[in-house]
Amino acid sequence: xxxxxxxxxxxxxxxxxxxxxxxxxxxxxxxxxxxxxxxxxxxxxxxxxxxxxxxxxxxxxxxxxxxxxxxxxxxxxxxxxxxxxxxxxxxxxxxxxxxxxxxxxxxxxxxxxxxxxxxxxxxxxxxxxxxxxxxxxxxxxxxxxxxxxxxxxxxxxxxxxxxxxxxxxxxxxxxxxxxxxxxxxxxxxxxxxxxxxxxxxxxxxxxxxxxxxxxxxxxxxxxxxxxxxxxxxxxxxxxxxxxxxxxxxxxxxxxxxxxxxxxxxxxxxxxxxxxxxxxxxxxxxxxxxxxxxxxxxxxxxxxxxxxxxxxxxxxxxxxxxxxxxxxxxxxxxxxxxxxxxxxxxxxxxxxxxxxxxxxxxxxxxxxxxxxxxxxxxxxxxxxxxxx
Amino acid sequence: xxxxxxxxxxxxxxxxxxxxxxxxxxxxxxxxxxxxxxxxxxxxxxxxxxxxxxxxxxxxxxxxxxxxxxxxxxxxxxxxxxxxxxxxxxxxxxxxxxxxxxxxxxxxxxxxxxxxxxxxxxxxxxxxxxxxxxxxxxxxxxxxxxxxxxxxxxxxx
Amino acid sequence: xxxxxxxxxxxxxxxxxxxxxxxxxxxxxxxxxxxxxxxxxxxxxxxxxxxxxxxxxxxxxxxxxxxxxxxxxxxxxxxxxxxxxxxxxxxxxxxxxxxxxxxxxxxxxxxxxxxxxxxxxxxxxxxxxxxxxxxxxxxxxxxxxxxxxxxxxxxxxxxxxxxxxxxxxxxxx
Numbered sequence: 001x002x003x004x005x006x007x008x009x010x011x012x013x014x015x016x017x018x019x020x021x022x023x024x025x026x027x028x029x030x031x032x033x034x035x036x037x038x039x040x041x042x043x044x045x046x047x048x049x050x051x052x053x054x055x056x057x058x059x060x061x062x063x064x065x066x067x068x069x070x071x072x073x074x075x076x077x078x079x080x081x082x083x084x085x086x087x088x089x090x091x092x093x094x095x096x097x098x099x100x101x102x103x104x105x106x107x108x109x110x111x112x113x114x115x116x117x118x119x120x121x122x123x124x125x126x127x128x129x130x131x132x133x134x135x136x137x138x139x140x141x142x143x144x145x146x147x148x149x150x151x152x153x154x155x156x157x158x159x160x161x162x163x164x165x166x167x168x169x170x171x172x173x174x175x176x177x178x179x180x181x182x183x184x185x186x187x188x189x190x191x192x193x194x195x196x197x198x199x200x201x202x203x204x205x206x207x208x209x210x211x212x213x214x215x216x217x218x219x220x221x222x223x224x225x226x227x228x229x230x231x232x233x234x235x236x237x238x239x240x241x242x243x244x245x246x247x248x249x250x251x252x253x254x255x256x257x258x259x260x261x262x263x264x265x266x267x268x269x270x271x272x273x274x275x276x277x278x279x280x281x282x283x284x285x286x287x288x289x290x291x292x293x294x295x296x297x298x299x300x301x302x303x304x305x306x307x308x309x310x311x312x313x314x315x316x317x318x319x320x321x322x323x324x325x326x327x328x329x330x331x332x333x334x335x336x337x338x339x340x341x342x343x344x345x346x347x348x349x350x351x352x353x354x355x356x357x358x359x360x361x362x363x364x365x366x367x368x369x370x371x372x373x374x375x376x377x378x379x380x381x382x383x384x385x386x387x
Numbered sequence: 388x389x390x391x392x393x394x395x396x397x398x399x400x401x402x403x404x405x406x407x408x409x410x411x412x413x414x415x416x417x418x419x420x421x422x423x424x425x426x427x428x429x430x431x432x433x434x435x436x437x438x439x440x441x442x443x444x445x446x447x448x449x450x451x452x453x454x455x456x457x458x459x460x461x462x463x464x465x466x467x468x469x470x471x472x473x474x475x476x477x478x479x480x481x482x483x484x485x486x487x488x489x490x491x492x493x494x495x496x497x498x499x500x501x502x503x504x505x506x507x508x509x510x511x512x513x514x515x516x517x518x519x520x521x522x523x524x525x526x527x528x529x530x531x532x533x534x535x536x537x538x539x540x541x542x543x544x
Numbered sequence: 545x546x547x548x549x550x551x552x553x554x555x556x557x558x559x560x561x562x563x564x565x566x567x568x569x570x571x572x573x574x575x576x577x578x579x580x581x582x583x584x585x586x587x588x589x590x591x592x593x594x595x596x597x598x599x600x601x602x603x604x605x606x607x608x609x610x611x612x613x614x615x616x617x618x619x620x621x622x623x624x625x626x627x628x629x630x631x632x633x634x635x636x637x638x639x640x641x642x643x644x645x646x647x648x649x650x651x652x653x654x655x656x657x658x659x660x661x662x663x664x665x666x667x668x669x670x671x672x673x674x675x676x677x678x679x680x681x682x683x684x685x686x687x688x689x690x691x692x693x694x695x696x697x698x699x700x701x702x703x704x705x706x707x708x709x710x711x712x713x714x715x716x717x
Contacts, residue, residue, distance in 0.1 A: 012553045013552050015556045015557075019416065019555040019556075020553075021415070021419060023449070024417055027449055028553035028554070030455075031450070036549075057411075058572065059413075068450075071455060116413055116414075117411060118411060118412055119647070120648050123408075123409040123410075123647065124409055127407050131403050132586050133671070134672055136704050137657065137673065142642070142648075143640050143642055147639065147657075150685070151637070151638040151685065197643055199640045199644055200643075212554075249669075249672055250668060250670060252668055253638060355548075393584070394587070400584075401581075402581050404580075405577075405578050407574075407578065408574070408576065409574075410572075411572045411574075412562055412569050412570075413569055413571075420567055531568075532569075
């Protein structure tokens with residue numbers, strides 16, 4: 001298979017509410033990614049976009065709607081969707097286009113505008129539930145996270161303090177991110193533990209915010225990189241993805257089996273046999289603080305029930321042995337669903353090419369893993385990148 | 388292979404009713420804001436020009452879809468356009484008969500790329516392509532910065 | 545990244561910017577209504593609920609008893625084989641104490657909700673439902689519970705034909 005690399009990345013600010021239309025958000029991120037790569041739209045062979053439900057923007061078939069902002073005008077264009085997994089999955093789809101030999105340069109653009117939905121994006125999340133089994137109970141989406149968090153805490157005897165520690169780490173890390181929505185240099189574990197209980201055990205500061213934003217990456221073949229003498233590039237070494245059924249009540253939520261399957265697939269492609277030793281840093285999906293821990297275990301970077309220990313010992317701090325979410329994650333930078341591409345794959349690119357500025361991990365890193373998660377506790381996808 | 392159990396009387400199936408409702412507020416965006424503020428405050432139409440491609444987009448947009456340049460030059464749309472296509476609607480969005488037929492048109496302007504869809508202010512029998520038209524703008528007090536600030540297009544006398 | 549980018553794009557708006565019309569916008573409310581067919585399995589499931597019973601399907605391939613029932617087994621990818629009933633007692637697999645309603649508005653009295661795995665189904669085959677007859681300090685994972693059914697005349701063929709699951713009493717074990 002051809003060698004494929006990321007050669008540029010871009011993103012907009014992540015905020016609760018942005019004025020730009022979905023098309024304009026796409027354009028801003030896409031243009032930045034191309035500029036950073038030293039490329040123009042004419043260099044792009046194909047375009048992949050990723051975006052979560054149309055119902056957030058309230059524009060049916062939004063992939064077709066905003067394709068011009070993605071640079072997709074009169075090009076082979078595809079929109080992919082895997083719920084919250086879209087943030088990393090669109091990179092995998094972009095990788096297919098180049099690895100197959102069909103394209104040399106692919107622009108991947110992800111966008112989300114959750115602010116259009118009134119009174120709150122929760123109204124849209126209500127429709128993810130099964131209409132017959134779940135909706136009559138009038139569930140709030142936070143319930144399902146609360147149930148997963150409770151199971152995880154109870155089975156392993158994890159204290160809330162160790163989960164809150166992740167929120168603190170990520171919101172502090174986000175201080176170094178120019179696009180961050182909720183950076184907080186002073187936040188403490190007490191702040192998190194004293195925040196309003198939403199659905200126990202979930203409290204307000206355990207949750208990432210809904211956001212508007214867009215992000216983009218440029219993916220290119222080794223040939224194209226060499227021909228154009230592109231200096232800043234990071235190789236995509238492994239890809240993996242897996243999904244479980246929507247019958248989430250049939251599963252023990254204590255361990256995200258589907259993330260582990262995706263990780264094993266990606267590690268096999270990347271020829272990684274000892275993830276904890278061979279991976280230098282990670283950007284797992286953290287829509288809630290406990291999810292970072294849950295996903296570290298799913299990524300086989302921590303033994304079951306042991307991710308909180310790593311956090312407590314400082315291993316996952318930016319200057320630790322295994323920095324996790326050096327970007328500040330969804331908890332600190334924001335959660336415009338698919339546009340989290342910028343703080344997952346985008347962050348791997350910026351770290352591996354030494355361009356992460358204030359957030360740059362202070363020691364040498366050569367292998368990173370990004371992961372996203374989606375739907376009704378069912379989907380996982382993983383990308384491994386190397387310098 | 389089909390299911391071993393099959394209901395052959397469809398009336399025995401239950402169905403579950405629900406809805407997918409949410410309210411939406413769509414911002415006009417950066418380019419749209421220029422367009423709708425000009426329409427609301429000055430009663431005029433603007434296009435955005437790409438100098439490299441020599442195209443003036445209506446409605447105006449932030450970027451050129453062809454060369455990806457950011458568009459910062461706004462130009463006025465000429466006062467008279469032409470009906471490119473027209474149709475007469477007899478039912479509403481829900482398929483119910485309209486009290487009176489509605490005439491709709493896609494209107495283009497010389498030197499402008501694209502156009503606008505809006506009401507054509509003529510009797511249904513007189514809706515035809517090629518008719519020169521101009522925008523009829525609502526009174527200032529009735530204008531709020533949306534496409535409804537235009538009442539429609541009327542034939543040039 | 546940070547050195548080469550002069551301006552990070554994005555024009556932030558506040559809620560009042562929109563509501564007070566400081567920027568132009570358009571409003572719309574779609575009119576989307578649905579009648580979802582319950583299909584083969586769910587139609588029977590709902591009909592049985594109305595009768596005060598919980599029905600499941602068996603899969604001879606993996607020998608599981610699938611609840612809620614489904615017409616194909618997602619593991620074996622073959623049609624399921626037979627109907628069978630499960631008990632209305634079970635175990636709390638996980639739960640939450642919610643102070644939020646479905647529109648994310650705050651409620652004073654919390655809702656106890658979670659997943660109950662039913663006796664007679666394969667392990668971990670669960671149903672999301674309310675818990676009652678217990679306080680938020682009493683609820684715990686592993687608690688044995690039993691369904692509290694609505695009176696027959698109030699049942700409609702819905703998961704709400706069960707009001708909630710309450711703790712199993714000593715005499716019922």
